[in-house]
Amino acid sequence: MDIISGVERRRRWSKEAKLAILAEADQPGVRIGDVARRHDIYPAQIRLWRKMLSHFDVSATFLPVHLGQMPAAGGAPAPIKMQLRNGRSLKVPADIERKRQGDPV
Template sequence: MARMEIISGVERRRRWSKEAKLATLAEADQSGVRIGDVARAMTFYPAQIRLWRKTLSHFDVSATFLPVHLVNEVSLGQIPAAGRAPAPIKIPLLNGRRVKVPADIERKMLSSLIACLEST
């Protein structure tokens, strides 16, 4: 007997955790496995797996965090000699983008900028 599912209300958008997405991607990346078969088993379209691949390609499960020590703002007397400005800082964001900011940017402005860029 075939299985039948009756949806009586408005179907809502499903939310998947990063762990579930990564597990699905790992299953789809196995040799000999077709994306369509994995998608059908999870009851969504193959395009969803392709989208997750694109958006989660920067996400590394084995990533580790390094300790960070915040220091007080640098005073004008501590700027390097010869009138050179400090080298800009490149910061990789969680959504795969990178932002390049001056080394003397204020912490409050930097945190607002990063929050804004990661939300889009």
């Protein structure tokens, strides 16, 4: 029988290391538990980092969106709904002011 005494180690992860682990866990078909085992952490830690860093991620990626004509619902223009990867959705009114590429912001 082994008796372990003393203080448990507490590792510090850099933001870059956390983002690399999160990117690995976000790959299609990858299970969080498998990534956690490879890095010797609990799956809950990955979920916590994902939650914490999603609020502070300044490296957001913007994709172009093409707005075509949508059928009206009951005479009023139908709202535009975008489904995001994280499960959230974004709704905007159909008459949103549209900027073209190259227009001043």
